[in-house]
Amino acid sequence: MIKNLRYVLLLPALVFALAPVYWMLTISLKTEVDQFASPPPWFVFTPTLQHYYDAFVTRAFGQYLITSAVVAVTSTACALVIGTAAAYGLARFQLPWRLNRRLSLWILSTRMFPAIVTAVPLFLMMRDVRLLNTRASLIIVYTAFNLPFVVWMMHGFFADLPRDLEEAALVDGDSRLGALVRVVLPLVAPGLAATAVFCLIVSWNEFLFALVLTQTDAAMTLPVGIAGRVTQYEIKWGVMSAAASVAIVPILVFALALQKYLVRGLSLGAVKG
Amino acid sequence: MPKSRRFFNAPRRRSKHELLLPALFIAPALLVLLALSIYPLIYSITISLQQETASGVKWGLGNFARLVSDNFFLTAMAHTFVYAAAALTCEFLLGLGLALLLNKQIRGRGLFRASLLVPMMLPTVVVGVVWRLMLNPNFGALNGTLKQFGINTESLTWTASPRLAMLSVIAVDVWQWTPFVFLVLLAGLQAIPQEPYEAALIDGSSRWQTFWHVTLPLLKPSILIVLLLRTMDLLRVFDQIFILTEGGPGFATETISLYIYRTAFRFFDFGYAAAMSFVLLALTNVISAIYIRFLQAKEAA
Amino acid sequence: MGIKFQNVTKTFGGVSVVDDLSLEINDGEFVVLLGPSGCGKTTTLRMLAGLETVTSGDIYIDGERINDVPTQHRDLAMVFQSYALYPHMTIAENIGYPLRVRKVQKAERLERVSRVAAMLEIESLLERKPRQLSGGERQRVALARAIVREPRAYLMDEPLSNLDARLRVQMRGELKRLQHQLGTTTIYVTHDQAEAMTLASRVAVMKKGRLQQFDTPMNIYNHPANRFVAEFVGSPSMNFIEGEVEAGTFVSDSLRIPLNADQLRKLSGQSRWTMGIRPEHIQVLAEPYDGAIAATVYVTELMGNETFVFLSVGANRLIARAPADFRAELESKVWLQLAIEKVHFFPQRREDAKKE
Ligand SMILES: Nc1ncnc2c1ncn2[C@@H]1O[C@H](COP(=O)(O)OP(=O)(O)O)[C@@H](O)[C@H]1O
Ligand SMILES: [Mg+2]
Numbered sequence: 001m002i003k004n005l006r007y008v009l010l011l012p013a014l015v016f017a018l019a020p021v022y023w024m025l026t027i028s029l030k031t032e033v034d035q036f037a038s039p040p041p042w043f044v045f046t047p048t049l050q051h052y053y054d055a056f057v058t059r060a061f062g063q064y065l066i067t068s069a070v071v072a073v074t075s076t077a078c079a080l081v082i083g084t085a086a087a088y089g090l091a092r093f094q095l096p097w098r099l100n101r102r103l104s105l106w107i108l109s110t111r112m113f114p115a116i117v118t119a120v121p122l123f124l125m126m127r128d129v130r131l132l133n134t135r136a137s138l139i140i141v142y143t144a145f146n147l148p149f150v151v152w153m154m155h156g157f158f159a160d161l162p163r164d165l166e167e168a169a170l171v172d173g174d175s176r177l178g179a180l181v182r183v184v185l186p187l188v189a190p191g192l193a194a195t196a197v198f199c200l201i202v203s204w205n206e207f208l209f210a211l212v213l214t215q216t217d218a219a220m221t222l223p224v225g226i227a228g229r230v231t232q233y234e235i236k237w238g239v240m241s242a243a244a245s246v247a248i249v250p251i252l253v254f255a256l257a258l259q260k261y262l263v264r265g266l267s268l269g270a271v272k273g
Numbered sequence: 274m275p276k277s278r279r280f281f282n283a284p285r286r287r288s289k290h291e292l293l294l295p296a297l298f299i300a301p302a303l304l305v306l307l308a309l310s311i312y313p314l315i316y317s318i319t320i321s322l323q324q325e326t327a328s329g330v331k332w333g334l335g336n337f338a339r340l341v342s343d344n345f346f347l348t349a350m351a352h353t354f355v356y357a358a359a360a361l362t363c364e365f366l367l368g369l370g371l372a373l374l375l376n377k378q379i380r381g382r383g384l385f386r387a388s389l390l391v392p393m394m395l396p397t398v399v400v401g402v403v404w405r406l407m408l409n410p411n412f413g414a415l416n417g418t419l420k421q422f423g424i425n426t427e428s429l430t431w432t433a434s435p436r437l438a439m440l441s442v443i444a445v446d447v448w449q450w451t452p453f454v455f456l457v458l459l460a461g462l463q464a465i466p467q468e469p470y471e472a473a474l475i476d477g478s479s480r481w482q483t484f485w486h487v488t489l490p491l492l493k494p495s496i497l498i499v500l501l502l503r504t505m506d507l508l509r510v511f512d513q514i515f516i517l518t519e520g521g522p523g524f525a526t527e528t529i530s531l532y533i534y535r536t537a538f539r540f541f542d543f544g545y546a547a548a549m550s551f552v553l554l555a556l557t558n559v560i561s562a563i564y565i566r567f568l569q570a571k572e573a574a
Numbered sequence: 575m576g577i578k579f580q581n582v583t584k585t586f587g588g589v590s591v592v593d594d595l596s597l598e599i600n601d602g603e604f605v606v607l608l609g610p611s612g613c614g615k616t617t618t619l620r621m622l623a624g625l626e627t628v629t630s631g632d633i634y635i636d637g638e639r640i641n642d643v644p645t646q647h648r649d650l651a652m653v654f655q656s657y658a659l660y661p662h663m664t665i666a667e668n669i670g671y672p673l674r675v676r677k678v679q680k681a682e683r684l685e686r687v688s689r690v691a692a693m694l695e696i697e698s699l700l701e702r703k704p705r706q707l708s709g710g711e712r713q714r715v716a717l718a719r720a721i722v723r724e725p726r727a728y729l730m731d732e733p734l735s736n737l738d739a740r741l742r743v744q745m746r747g748e749l750k751r752l753q754h755q756l757g758t759t760t761i762y763v764t765h766d767q768a769e770a771m772t773l774a775s776r777v778a779v780m781k782k783g784r785l786q787q788f789d790t791p792m793n794i795y796n797h798p799a800n801r802f803v804a805e806f807v808g809s810p811s812m813n814f815i816e817g818e819v820e821a822g823t824f825v826s827d828s829l830r831i832p833l834n835a836d837q838l839r840k841l842s843g844q845s846r847w848t849m850g851i852r853p854e855h856i857q858v859l860a861e862p863y864d865g866a867i868a869a870t871v872y873v874t875e876l877m878g879n880e881t882f883v884f885l886s887v888g889a890n891r892l893i894a895r896a897p898a899d900f901r902a903e904l905e906s907k908v909w910l911q912l913a914i915e916k917v918h919f920f921p922q923r924r925e926d927a928k929k930e
Contacts (some may be wrong), residue, residue: 006374010385013371017389017452021416025404040417075369082301089298096292103299110310114509114557116530117550120537121313122318144309147302164658167625170645171652171729172672172719176294186662199841205396206529207512212538225396231401237406244402248395255394256387 008013021248026051028241035237050223051238052246060217061243064225067214068247071135071221072203075142082143083090083150084192086178090151092166104155115208123212133219141209146199153198154247157191158184197254204250276361314345321547323558329417336548336560346549348524349532353438355572356528357507360446364503367447368454373484374457376462393452408432408517432518435525442514442526446507454499461495462488494568529553576601577622577727577759582631584617584783591617595631598773599761599776604753605765608770609780610806615763616655617691618780619729624648624760635726651720652729655736657712659704659719666691666700669718676723690718691825710741721752727759734769746772767807771795778805801920804850810882813856813892814851817920824849828888829867831912839918857911858883858895860902866909871902885910 026045027035034045055061086107092098122141123132131137161184169179186193207223214220220228222243229240324335340346355362375382394399407415408431417432431441469491473483489496511530513519520535521528527535529549537546577599584592592614599605607615613766620626622633624645632639638647651672659668666687667674675682691697696712704712713733720728727802733749750773753760763804764770770777771791779786779794779802787799794884797806819841824831826915831849833841841847859866872884872891885892894910904910 006377006379010371010374012390014385016448017392020403020407020448021395024399024406027406033519036412039421039512040412040414042414042418048334082305083410085298086302089295093295093298095295103303107302107306110306112505112557112561113310114505114553116509116511116533117317117554118310118313119317120543120546120550121320122309123537124543125316125378141309144305144570147305149303152462162656162658164654164656167645167662168622168652168654168660169657169671169675170625171623171648171650172675173646173649174671174675175646178675182671183660185428187660201394205398207396207398207515208534211515212534223396225517230405234469241406244399247399251396252391255390268526272330 024241027237027246028245031217032238033117051236053243054236055239055242056246059239061191061222061239061246064220064222064243066133066244067219068204068222069141071138072200073144074135075139075203076199078139078143079146079150080192080196083147086147087151087154088158091155092163104151107148107151111145111152119208119212122209126213126267130224131213133216135219137213138210138219138221141204141213142203144203145206145209147183149202150195150199151193154191156189157188161187194258194272197258200249201254204247277542317547320544323540323544325544330535331405336545339545340548340552345466345524345527345532349527349529350437352526352527353508353510353530356443356446356510356526357504359443360450360507361500361503363443364451364454365500367451368499369458369496371455372458372462373488375459386456387503389452389455391452392449393456395449397449398516400445400449401513403519404441404448405432408441419565433522435522438518438522438525442517445513445517447512450506454503457499457502458492458495461492461547465491467476479544481570497564501561501568504560504564505557508560509553517545576634576636577761577901578632578634579618579622580632580634582618582621582633583629584614584621584626585629586893590720591783592621595780595783595785597778597785597788599759602757602759604760604762604773605692606770606774606777607761607780608767608777609765609786609804610764613780614783615780616731617767619731619761619763623650623652623729648748649726650729651723651725651727653716653720653733655732657704657733657736659712659715661704662819664700665696665704665707665715667702668704668715668861669700669722671722672719686722686785687718690722693721694718708801710745711739713737713745717752721756721758725758728753730760731763732764735764735766742769747879753885768809771807775806779806783804789863798850799916801848804920805920808852810853810893810895812850812852812918814842814920815851815890815892817847817849818845819847820845827890831867831914831917834866834914837914837917837919844921846899846922848922850920851892851912851916853860853882853893853895855916856911857913858885858893858894858896858900859909859911860903862877863911866911869908869910871904871906871908873904874900874902883908 023042026042028051029043029047029049030041033046034041037045051053056065061122090104094100095103098211126132126137131140165183166179167186168181170176174182205223206221207227210221210224211227214224226240226243226247230242311454322332324331324333375385395403407413408523410416410430410433413431430437455475464534465488469487470483473487478486509530511534512527514526515534518526520531522572530553533546533549533553535550536542577597578628579595579597582592582595583590587734595618597605607618607750609615614771621628624640624643628641632641635648659665660671663671666684669690670683673686678686680777687700688697691700694717696711696714699707699715700713703816706713707715713736720730734745746769747880752792753773762769762773771794774791776788776790778788778793787794787803789797790801794803794807798807798812801814805814815824815826815829817824817829819833821840822833822838824833824847826849858869867887869885869887869892872886874881874884874896876898878898880898881896883894883900883902884903885894887910892910903925
């Protein structure tokens with residue numbers, strides 16, 4: 001009885017969560033006639049790939065897609081290298097003046113700034129160094145944006161790793177860097193991968209910085225491209241839905257791969273301090 | 274063995290160089306953050322203290338003085354608070370409810386969990402697109418479906434209606450972020466050991482009493498953390514509203530981030546935008562400090 | 575290869591964990607650091623390995639001062655209490671790791687790995703990962719990783735403490751044979767006195783960071799330097815009786831023990847002493863006997879090959895070892911014969927008196 005009640009409550013939640021996304025997918029596959037039909041056809045319509053062709057071949061969405069991918073991958077790689085090194089340093093070296101804890105907290109706190117607060121000065125800084133409307137500007141900004149997250153996550157993984165293993169490697173005659181490369185990194189590889197995926201998702205989804213820093217077809221990311229279509233007067237619903245549908249594919253793939261780490265990642269190690 | 278045992282306590286050839294290696298590891302990250310988080314803040318402070326006037330740049334607190342009498346600013350603040358409070362309440366109650374429902378071994382739990390996660394993983398821009406399609410008064414799925422059930426949808430213009438626009442953007446946030454609240458609380462619930470429940474059962478407490486005296490107190494850290502993170506995000510909301518309404522109709526859904534954006538990138542008044550962004554920064558800092566105080570008090574207790 | 579600790583002190587935040595330790599270990603010796611948990615054994619070993627800095631004093635290997643030599647250049651091998659096997663490598667890769675980082679050619683590496691694997695009878699495990707191994711097997715792998723090269727010394731930190739009792743005894747024997755075979759200096763840390771007695775050529779007993787005695791197992795057992803060593807070594811533990819020397823007799827409560835001239839000479843100058851006697855030096859008799867001490871049986875524990883008899887003599891409690899066929903009712907009267915020449919005397923300190 002109670003068990004069935006559970007389903008009665010959960011099923012609507014499920015429908016409510018998924019139906020809107022499904023609806024967007026159908027719009028991207030519908031002819032204009034079906035798009036505006038009333039009552040709205042949820043299931044029965046003649047599918048077409050025309051909007052996908054329009055978006056990615058006729059229009060510049062293909063280019064936005066490439067920009068998004070390049071920016072996300074490059075900035076993630078940079079953040080991982082710089083952030084993992086810092087996390088290792090903070091987790092394994094004893095620094096004076098309680099710097100380990102202080103620096104960790106300071107690094108984390110930079111992640112707490114509202115994006116709009118840094119967006120305004122970053123726009124002006126990028127304008128000053130003539131990097132507006134370049135992929136480089138986004139790569140730089142996303143690297144900095146993801147860095148605190150990488151440090152925080154990897155710090156946790158390093159701290160969980162028994163010290164014995166590195167000590168054994170040193171006694172066995174390996175150098176510190178050798179121990180890092182041959183013993184430590186292989187062991188935190190799953191955590192590193194999870195962290196990378198989070199950074200990719202965040203960079204892929206990011207909107208405000210991209211909106212502020214890139215306004216040309218050559219430099220804008222997929223979200224900015226989609227948003228540009230939405231706020232136009234004459235909206236191409238099919239094209240927009242097609243682009244949006246493509247934008248969610250990598251996210252869904254990654255999210256499924258990552259369920260295990262989701263809570264830890266999303267709550268950012270949760271300010272436990 | 275004490276936790277504080279540090280691996281690289283180990284000797285080095287020269288103690289002068291003891292800090293060289295850690296510095297090599299940590300410095301790049303610090304430099305990046307100094308250049309791209311701290312320097313922008315300082316930059317922002319300097320421009321917030323400058324006002325462009327006919328006679329050139331004037332230094333002072335003029336931009337901050339303007340805030341007090343700027344109705345757009347005050348309304349945007351009000352919108353931000355309404356938005357944050359309403360969305361936080363709904364997301365928390367719904368998320369807690371879902372977490373309690375799914376904190377049992379039931380068939381299809383994995384499927385439920387995975388599906389509920391979809392909204393929060395989406396790019397906010399896509400969320401905006403999805404809900405523009407759903408809420409469109411003419412061909413949107415929502416009104417179309419309501420019509421099928423014989424409901425008069427003529428006045429339900431959602432994001433285009435000054436009356437319903439705020440409600441709509443709040444609903445969209447609830448749609449997207451309730452899963453996050455749910456996920457964190459579910460993890461919190463699953464971390465609670467079984468013994469307190471068994472003890473409560475033996476003591477003869479009712480379901481409701483058990484929830485109130487066992488579950489809630491033990492879940493409190495998770496609750497505080499999720500409320501903290503959501504509050505921070507809600508106060509700075511930008512993306513979805515920008516796509517859904519651009520702050521409109523009129524200025525009915527203009528929150529503080531949107532107003533800062535409009536000031537900086539439509540009117541190019543960067544000084545004033547910077548001044549406002551400091552108010553937002555101060556606000557989020559104060560609120561997070563309060564939460565963290567609570568959190569630490571709970572841990573100490 | 576000789577190892578020398580010279581006035582070595584280690585403090586953590588002002589607390590001395592190892593206090594003025596001086597210890598000279600000869601080439602090829604098997605030295606056991608013995609002491610209760612927390613007495614600084616691991617810290618001593620880690621300082622030798624270079625995993626912990628030395629606060630003051632010097633450590634020498636083969637006459638070379640190594641305080642500032644980084645771990646990887648000290649050429650030692652260590653078996654960790656947790657074994658510290660690399661979880662992502664196969665057993666063969668684990669054992670070969672010290673060779674790999676020394677750039678030993680692959681062919682030679684494989685050859686040497688299979689040689690030690692054969693020696694420790696773990697050839698069949700070489701392709702597995704550590705988590706697929708039992709505790710005893712992991713222990714052997716850790717040992718194999720240590721002996722695959724010829725380090726200047728082996729350091730072992732309670733290597734057997736995670737094994738069950740039977741396996742521990744078996745490995746103990748094998749370790750002893752192995753060290754004999756290899757002849758490499760070994761420093762072995764344990765809190766188990768039986769392990770120390772069976773393995774060591776010399777035992778260093780530590781207490782609260784201070785060295786108490788450094789001697790052969792026989793001397794440690796027969797001539798303990800102080801009450802702590804006497805109590806810590808031997809099972810069941812030595813009996814202690816507080817008392818005074820009065821007119822050629824040791825007097826405690828109802829107990830009077832006449833002393834010989836030799837003992838009296840040693841005990842002159844101070845009147846309060848603690849007498850120590852090992853359980854095997856107390857003979858329990860069913861009949862009164864001339865000079866025997868009357869006692870009451872508190873409880874007896876049958877061990878199979880012998881019997882432990884717990885006795886009360888006035889306010890004193892004693893343990894004696896009796897033959898396996900010894901029988902006595904609880905609370906029955908018995909008579910004790912002490913082997914006076916085997917008795918130890920320790921000056922009484924305030925802290926000893928408090929314990930009573
Ligand atoms: N890194 C450290 N910081 C502070 N105290 C430590 C550290 N390492 C060990 N100690 C302390 O030093 C003492 C001796 O530790 P240890 O050498 O591990 O003892 P043992 O191996 O004899 O059990 C213990 O009281 C322990 O708490
Ligand atoms: Mg120890």
